[in-house]
Amino acid sequence: MKDMNAADITGEYREAVLTFHSGSSRKVFYTEIESPMPDGRLIVSRTDLNGNITHANAPFVDMSGYTRGELIGAPHCILRHPDMPAAGFQDLWNTLKQKKKWHGYVKNLRKDGGFYWVYATVIPNIRNGEVSGYTSVRRRPSKTKVKEAEALYRTLE
Amino acid sequence: MSYTFTVSPDFNPDLISGWFFFNTWLQKNLNEPIHLELYNDFKSQRQAIENDEIDLIYANPFDASSLVREKGFIPIACPDNASDEAIIALNIDSEISNVDELQPGLRISKTDDPDVNMVCSLMLEPANLDTQNTTSSTRATYVLVAKDLITNNADVGFFLADTYLKLSEITRQKLKTLVCSDIHDIHHLLLAGPKISHKRDEILENLLTMAEHEKGLGVLKSLGFTKWKAVEQEDTEFMIDLMETLES
Known part of the structure; x- marks a missing residue:
């Protein structure tokens, strides 16, 4: 996956190199600027079996800061924030492989280096008994739940 | 046949x-x-x-x-x-202006419309509200849900957006939208x-x-x-x- 472009970043930023489940890595730039999810907004996306995005609704496009063209075909980990512990995503993949629904609080990285917190639900799309991809819905979490998640994730880094 | x-x-x-x-x-x-x-x-x-x-x-x-x-x-x-979107509405005189201000003990008026109730319940989550700390009344129609809000028999009402927007002018003037879903799909x-x-x-x-x-x-x-x-x-x-x- 392409590294983030420093020219896209708004405000002061730090950098990190993330290594993903697939073994690939990406240099990311991130800021302390939060773009909270507006009330009522639900982000919907679908991916194929490899985690590449095949569907993005308008709220997803808006919140991510990417264009729809940039999102479609990109791996979902394009949203991965360096503050998210790898253990959380390992749990996600382990749960989905068992054809079960996964829930979790996730800090997502925007194209401009900012972030937004979501409560994410992911389910495997089962067709004729086989998993054909994944559907994810992300919605605005409560502030108290975000604080709890932040505290927990710091212990998992 | x-x-x-x-x-x-x-x-x-x-x-x-x-x-x-x-x-x-x-x-x-x-x-x-x-x-x-x-x-x-x-x-x-x-x-x-x-x-x-x-x-x-x-x-x-x-x-x-x-x-x-x-x-x-x-x-x-x-x-x-x-697309089907849902609205949580309030009495026009309610001092509430965003979901975070809603408190436990909230009185909800709704119909038995399953997808609207599900989406509206999700929109209450940021205020840490769920079935455990709210009460709800189920009405036969959205007009009766609106009436509950107007008569202060409920704090919030769950509506199908399309139906809410087509309530009579007189009814709409007595209500306001707290939040509308933005799902599209x-x-x-x-x-x-x-x-x-x-x-x-x-x-x-x-x-x-x-x-x-x-x-x-x-x-x-x-x-x-x-x-x-x-x-x-x-x-x-x-x-x-x-x-x-x-x-x-």
């Missing part, structure tokens, strides 16, 4: 005549007898579905899940450029049951060309639609996956 057609009970009451016009138009174009049966509530409609009394249905996304996966219905079409759709599924392509062809004929266009207008678009099995499976994802 006569077929039975029904419409999800959450339709706007102003559109009753539109659905009768549509049923007449469909009968004429298919040259088949079709009876339109409208139910007052979801419970009685579900009972009819359970008894295999329904052949054609304009269903809400929530019910579409069980119709497709458990009853063997297949998708035909949905209105173009339409869920919508009502027309489904064919096993007895009429062999006519799916014929029905679809008629629907897709409906706007090209004067009579068809008039019927579309009476339903508040501009045109229909085809819905394939995978489109429906996606929406069902989405509803399943929201049910959490």
Whole structure:
């Protein structure tokens, strides 16, 4: 996956190199600027079996800061924030492989280096008994739940 | 053989005549007898579905899940450029201006519209509100939900956005929107049951060309639609996956 472009970043930023489940890595730039999810907004996306995005609704496009063209075909980990512990995503993949629904609080990285917190639900799309991809819905979490998640994730880094 | 057609009970009451016009138009174009049966509530409609009394249905996304996966219905079409969104509304004089200000003990007025209730419940989550720390009353219609808000018998009301926006001017003036969902990907759709599924392509062809004929266009207008678009099995499976994802 392409590294983030420093020219896209708004405000002061730090950098990190993330290594993903697939073994690939990406240099990311991130800021302390939060773009909270507006009330009522639900982000919907679908991916194929490899985690590449095949569907993005308008709220997803808006919140991510990417264009729809940039999102479609990109791996979902394009949203991965360096503050998210790898253990959380390992749990996600382990749960989905068992054809079960996964829930979790996730800090997502925007194209401009900012972030937004979501409560994410992911389910495997089962067709004729086989998993054909994944559907994810992300919605605005409560502030108290975000604080709890932040505290927990710091212990998992 | 006569077929039975029904419409999800959450339709706007102003559109009753539109659905009768549509049923007449469909009968004429298919040259088949079709009876339109409208139910007052979801419970009685579900009972009819359970008894295999329904052949054609304009269903809400929530019910579409069980119709497709458990009853063997297949998708035909949905209105173009339409999506089901939900609104949480308040009395116009309420001092609440965002979801975070809502407190435990909240009194909710709602109908038995399953997808609206699900989406509105999700929109209360940022305030840490759920069935454990709220109370709710279920009303037969959205007009009665609005009345609960106006008379201060409820703090918030759950509405299908389309229906809320079509409440009378006098009613709307006494209410305000707290939050409206922004999902885009869920919508009502027309489904064919096993007895009429062999006519799916014929029905679809008629629907897709409906706007090209004067009579068809008039019927579309009476339903508040501009045109229909085809819905394939995978489109429906996606929406069902989405509803399943929201049910959490």
